[in-house]
Amino acid sequence: MVVSTSHQPSSIDPALHDAHDDNAANRVPEGDNGMTRKSNINVRRLLAIMPLLSVAASVTMAPKIEVYTLLACSIHRPDIYDLNRLSPELPSLYNVPTGASVLHNSIRPPLARLISATGIRRRSQLFDPVTAVGNGTTPDHRTQCASDPVVKTAVAKLTTVIAAFTGFLMCITTGWWGSFSDRNGRKFAMIVSTLSLLITDLNFIVAALFTKHIPGGYWFLLIGPIADGLFGGMTIGMIAIQSYIADTTHEADRSRAFSFALGLLFSGMALGPTFGSLFIHFTGSLISVFYLSAVLHALYAIFVVALVPESLSRQQMDEFRAKYFEETAVTTQEDQSLIVSLLVRLKKLFAFLTPLVVFFPVRAKNGNPLKRGKRDWSLTVVIIGYGFTYCVVGSYSYKFQYANSTFGWNSEELGYFLGIVGGSRAVYLALILPVIIRLFKPKQTIQQPEVDIPLDSTTSEALDENTSTASTPLLPSKPTSKEVHSSAFDLKLAKYALLLDIVAYAGMGLSRTSLPFTIFGALSALGAGFGPATEAVILTLYTSRGDTEKGKLLGAVGVVQAICSQIIGPAMFGLIYMKTVTLHPRTIYAVSVSTVIAALLLLNFVRLPKGNGSSQAAPEEVEEQESSFLRVADQTE
DSSP states (O other), rough: OOOOOOOGGGGHHHHHHHHHHHHHHHHSSOOOOOHHHHHHHHHHHHEEEEEEEEHHTTTTHHHHHHHHHHHHHHHOOHHTTTTSSSSSOOOOOOOOOOTTTTSOOGGHHHHHHHHHHHSSOOOOSSHHHHHHHHHHHSSHHHHHHOOOHHHHHHHHHHHHHHHHHHHHHHHHHHHHHHHHHHHHOOHHHHHHHHOOOOOHHHHHHHHHHHHSSSSTGGGGGGGGHHHHHHHHHHHHHHHHHHHHHHHHHHHHHHHHHHHHHHHHHHHHHHHHHHHHHOOOOOOOOOOHHHHHHHHHHHHHHHHHHOOOOOOSSSHHHHHHHHHHHHHHHHHHOOOOOOOHHHEEEEEETTGGGGGGGGOOOOOOSSSSTSSOOOOEHHHHHHHHHHHHHHHHHHTTTHHHHHHHHHHHHHHHHHHHHHHHHHHHHHHIIIIIIHHHHHSSOOEEEEEEEOEEEEHHHHHHHHTTTOOSTSSSSSEEEEEEEEEEOOOOHHHHHHHHHHHHHHHHHHHHHHSSHHHHHHHHHHHHHHGGGGHHHHHHHHHHHTTTTOOOOHHHHHHHHHHHHHHIIIIIIHHHHHHHHHHTTTOOOOOOHHHHHHHHHHHHHHHHTOOTTTTTTSSSOGGHHHHHHHHHHHHHHHTTT
């Protein structure tokens, strides 16, 4: 539900892959079974520890919203938070109204007693909000904080600023860190990105413990996102993993390895919120999940150091480093004047937008060379609609906040909700969608060319001796056919996915109780097929122009994902939520529905190349018409 498309194989530079493939072939040759087996073992080691990274990233998704709420409430509404009776260290962060925490300390779960013994406990006994709630004598101040308009506005503002900082910095630094991994190794990039995630965990812990003593109050939480944006965080971690796989696997096995890695990532993302809720339940401590996340991130970094060898040789890194310094020296020589230098720096600042030129409309070819063809806007229209849907991804944190305030959910309950949605998405993508594709995809075939087959072995011998074939009897082969896939099916699948999203978002916005809200939330998982289906359509439109740089295209798609889901989406929905949270907080769902409807309307203006929707296709177009979406779906079975 949260994972942006920053964590996809398409984000790797194809030119980088080509360079790696040439060098990797020397280290993992086709005929060297020993080297191949060793490389496979290294990849398996990396994949085996990947769940630590994805679970650690998702285990704190729900608690972060509640921490934002409690910290903002302590500043803006101390009368609700009752700071006069609470300790300065915000003990309410360490005691949540769960079944475990309402028990007497003598019969609390062992894990809760262990965490209490290690310092994750109340610093004051003046007031215990959990016991008060359990006795029914005092209203739950968490529910009051979450539903207070002033607090909700402050949390929305904080969330928007955090998303903007992270997204903007990540857009600027992602390319540099990708190049850095070439010069200094994938392993080092993995460790640095994991340390930035660890800084974020520690930032939450420190802000919760010492919010009255740190500068800026809850704005101190910006340190974590800034570190995440500067050092890459999860995005660079996944790019380094994908680059490692590209370095150590053959081209024939690479697609399957990428698919398996993404499967592990999304599985961890689906299980993480549930693990976090269970951990909160058994510890009775909200802040405990941040300790858990920090431990998992630390373990992942240790395992990378101890178990995963570097995929690039020293010679390869030296070559990449020399090339980088050579390009840097040329650029420095060109920067002679101050104005030119400023323009060059400005160009570098927005260099991450350069890949988007592949989506510009081009003139279609026609039979009359004297007449200019019309511009083909289909690819441009598709990517705009694609960006609209990814803007909705930027609204998720505000929808979490909405659920907390509307239904009185705490972090544990929100974690269960996210687990249900993530599990529904995993089941749909892995089991249901492949079956739907196999049942309903059109059975489109092409005729293969006929080949004359010699009647016996003497014919081939005669041909080898350059003898005449005229006297040799040949048997014509039967016409053969090959099944291909029409991209029109992908386009229809994307439209149906958007229709399901419209129904789901509308239902969530209209739900008055938590049960229908959860049901429609699970229904939203059925729209998960939009991304890969639309990417298949984009690939078809791109290759129909005669372009073959698929990696370049998919990298540009990744840029659109990052900009829309991490910058435009959070800023737009954050501003809307801040302005409407007092009178009509459901407005974000109305905007989500409107955004998806706009994307659906745009897809209706897409015109696929001839041969992609008809019953026949030319043999030379088969490779370009193969749907990458179907390949991904087939690999998930």
